[in-house]
Structures are given as structure tokens and as C-alpha cells.
Amino acid sequence: MKQIVDRLRQEAARLLAAGDVAMVIGYAKGTDVARTTPYFATNEEEAQNLTWNPFCTNNLVKYLLDFRFEDTKLAVVVKGCDSKGINRLIYDRQFPRERVVVLGVPCGGLLDRSKVLATIDPGAELQSVEDLGQEFVVRTDHGEFTFAKEQYLLPKCAVCRNPNPVISDVLLGEELPVAEEEKSDTFDDIVEMEALDPAAKSAFWDRHFNRCLRCYACRNVCPACNCRECAFEQAVPGWQQEACWLSKKASVDNNYTFHLIRMFDVTGRCIDCGECERVCPVNIPLRKLYRKVIKDVQELFGDTTPGLNIGDGLPLTSYRKEDPEEFM
């Protein structure tokens, strides 16, 4: 990991010094041992604060949109999963390819923060992390800890098929081998849900949606949610709320509407980076929704997970003669 960190700082400093980019969006040390924070380096000195370790969970791609109406060039650090978000923004014409330098990290997986914090004191100072393939060795001022990946990876990382960025300008480490059997998604989580009877499914989602706070963190972090104005935040006065798609009242029926609209909006577009589920403050299993539609689209149109390449048409917005139409 040290090599990646050194390479990252070097590359960021070089890009900033040469004026190739105005800013490098990456990660810096967070406020507890198992956390990092998004960081925006604007000069060589700040580039030295950039870091890389298995706590770099945030997908940073969404920040590009904050600069979409400017003309500066930016660099952004991406893992395999995040990199699909770059393709999403390019395909959606939200950010031009020529304005972004993609710093790709072949990713050995992320550690599950809550599991790690059950072992290491959150106040410990992170000194270094080494990726030994099957395990991470985490060195802190409170001692050295070994975390077997099998047990400590985030669920999404345990089944990751794209640890290597699918798009990158500078690769900050050696490409990782991916076993052939790991390359296709078996959707076990979705198959399990599909097997439930309708009443059980309904009870499941009632319970989860009922506690949605409608904080919109899931939307705000999502690279596929890139509309300038959102259907859920229409600028109308209170007495005209009726004209909106959705009322502010966070009741279970409205929350269903919110979640199902969002699900349809990201159909064929969700890159399955899992950020929505991570940021949700009330643990709603959102990936189950979006992975269901990924699976459906795959079965109907044979597309793979969106974002693997820039693409030449999305299943739901393009027309092909051979598209299924048994419902017509």
C-alpha cells in the first residue's frame, strides 16, 4: 500500500505543479482509525495529505458534478467500482472525458469499518496498512492487527468482480488478477429475495421504507442521480405540493414512491458501487432494489452491469430491433 500512496502523492503533485489539473480529488486521513475523508488537493503541498488504504470507502466521482459548469480540469482517485461512475458521467454527458484525469487504484478490497472498530480503539493512530493478498496487516500506535479478508471485507468487496478500474489514465499499482469464476454475478442476494412470497416481500419493504428519513443521502452520493433538478425537490410553495411527484411527508406510502421512482430512474444506469447502502443512516438494504433491476435488465437485454464501458446506448433509452417485446 505504501507504494500506492507514494505513487499517488507523486502523481498528484506532478499534475498540480504542471498545472495539468486544478485539483486532485482523493482521500485523506479521517477522524478515527477506520475512516478516511474526501480531500481536495489544490497544490503540491496538499498533495502530500492524500492517502490510500482499505478505509477509502467513498465513491468520489460524484464530486465532479460540483464542477460540471466550470472549465477546469480535475483529477480523481477511483477504485474499480467507482471507476464505472466515470463512464456513467461521460455517457450521460455530465462531465467531458477530456476534463478529467482518472487516477485508478487496483483495489484489494475495503475493510468493514464496524468490524474493525470492534477490534481497534477508534482513537488509535493509523500508521500503515499492508495488503498481503488474503489479509491486511494494519499497524497503529496501539499495535499491529491482522484482518483476514474472508472475514473482514465489506460484503460488496467480498464478491467484487472489478477490482481494477475499468477506465483510468494513470494506474497507481499493479493490476490484480481476477479469477474466471469471479467474473460473473450470480445475484444470490436477489434470487433469495425473489423466492419470498409477495406478502413477505411487502412486509420486508414496509418495515424498511417506514423508517426512511428522506435525507436523500442515497441520491446525493449516487453517480447515476445526476439531474440538475430532482423530481423530489420541486421548487414549489407548500400549498402547491400537490403538483409534485412526491410530498415531503415521509410516510411509508410516500417513501415507497420515492424509492420506486429512484429505482426506475437508475434502471440500466446504476453502476452498483454500493454507496447508497453505505451512506443510509438507517440501514435500508437499497442495493437489493437496484440489483434486482440490474438482474432484470441483464436477463431481458443481455447487458452487463452499467458503466463497464462508456457504452453505446442504454437498454431503456435506446432501440434495437432484437429487443424483447413479448408484452406488446
Next chain:
Amino acid sequence: MTVKLINKDRFNVFLERLASGNELVAPIEEDGNIFYRRVTSVNEITLEADAFCFAPKGHFFPQYEVLYKYQQGSNALVLEEPGPAGPSVLLGVKPCDARALLSLDPVFDGNYKDAYYLDKRVKTTIIGLSCRKVRYNCFCRAFGFGPTSGEGADLFLTEVKDGYLAEALTSKGEALLKDYSDLFTETGVDGALQEKEQLAVQLDTQFKRKVDLDGVKARLDNMFEHPYWERLARKCLTCGICTFVCPTCHCFDIIDENGGGSNCGSRLRCWDACMFTDFTLHTSGHNPRPGKKERVRNRFMHKLKYHLDRYRVTGCVGCGRCIEKCPVNMDIIQVIAEIKEVG
């Protein structure tokens, strides 16, 4: 002030009886989240020592609530207000959350009396509970109280070896001890009080993060235009998490919803947050806080300055929830330290 003791077995009887005679609201777990909810069976109650628990502010200020219903009659508009709240008991309230109510009270009980909040506030008895562990991001101590402070509660419990120490801090608390006097005893109170003192000393050593608010407000008084906000705000997603989990955030929006028959509907108020793009958006289209910088600045200014300016009580009580739940590690403890560096 009456101080009594209740043993563990009797405590369960106490809960049973509270739940049968009142609306009892207590921490209840669901899919790994702990919320204050109405208790249907006392077995659901989780008084866990070391878990994240959402704030109980929703009991007084629900995420959405009907202000009144309207119906267009043949010659007049008929309005129907919701009935008054019944008496309720809020159980297991942490010291920071009890303190937070004292920061919310002047907002809803100031020049303008908010009937909806006050009705529930007056009719609720608050049973506080000393913390048994200090979480990593807790910093209540910086605000001059601590994990065994009962301020804001009516009856304040502390778990001790033999049960719970119960201190009545208000007349509502006294009434509770009187109503359930068959369950509480005076024997052993002195020992339990000593145990509480020891607990306080021990908990005090558990605070990991150093927070010093000295001079922060004075710096903020002159920091409105500081470039710091722009830098700080970059990473913010402007979601509503930090404000929705905060026990002192209290912004709301009022909406009308037609429905439930012809020519009728209801007027509701719903939680709002200064992080949202349509927050206080003017009809003209002007937005006083058009971007992240203004929104993030507003939250920290409100927590650490505006609330003090307006009400002389802090807008933050150091519960650490916003730190814990923020998806980008925006950390008010770090912000406090940085304000002192850059301001």
C-alpha cells in the same frame, strides 16, 4: 428532591406498569437501528449501554404531523384540529438528549408559542438514564455537563449494582415516585449515590476526544466571510443526515395535501434541513443559501453561534451523532478545532 432505589426485578414491574397505564416511549431496535418508539411489550425495550441510538426529539416534534384537516363544506371551510396529546412517558433518555430539550424549548416556547410541541412537552414525563459508557465521538463534557447529569429530565436513573438509583428532579418526577412508591425504597440510597459518583469519575476518563469551546463563538462572530467555509464544504453531500439525527435541529416546512375525500385535505409540517436546495427558497427564485458553502456554514454557525445569540443556550449538546452518521466524515469536533486555528 426525593432519591430512591429500585431493584432489577421491581424495575421490570415498573416498566410493565408504566406501559399499561401510559403511552410509554423507549428505545427499540429494528434492523440494527435504535429508535424511540411506542412500547407495546416491555421486552422490546433496549437500554443498551454502548449502541448508537437516534434522538427522541421526534416524540415532541415528529418527522411529519398534521396541523389541521380542512374540508370545503357547502357554505364554509371546516377546519378540524388534531385532538390533544395524551400523557406519555419517555424512558431511557440520555443526558445529552435531555439537555437538547432545553435548547429546543426556547425555540418552540419563545415569543411564538408552538401549541403542537408544547402540548406534548407538557404532557410528557422524561425518565433520564446515566450513560454507562462514553462513545468515541461523545463530547457533552465540553458543554458543561456529563454522562451522569440529569438536567432536563424529570426522573433521573442511574444503573447501580442493585438496580437503579432514581432521583426526582422536578414535580413530575416526584409524582412518579409517589405513584409507584410501592416499588421504590430508601434503603441503600447512600451507597447507590456513592456508586453514581464513582461512575461519574470513571466515565470522565473515557472521553477520548479533546474539545475546547473557549473562544469559538467569538471567532465565529467574525468569520461569516472566511474562506474556510468554502474549503470545508467541498466534501459535503448536502444530504439531511446531520440535521435529521441532531437532537436540537428543529427546522420544518409546512405543506398542504389534498386527499381523503373530495374538497378536503390536511396541512402538515415536515422536518426540513438547511442542507436542502429548497430550504427557505424564496418565491422569486432567490435562494439565500444557494450552495454548499452557505449551507455548511449555516449549520455550524447555527450550532455554535446563532443559537447562543438568540437564546443563550448552545445549539449543540455534543452528542456526536452527526459525526458518527456523516458519510463523508464531516466532524464538528474537528471543525471546532479548525475554527480556532483559522479564525
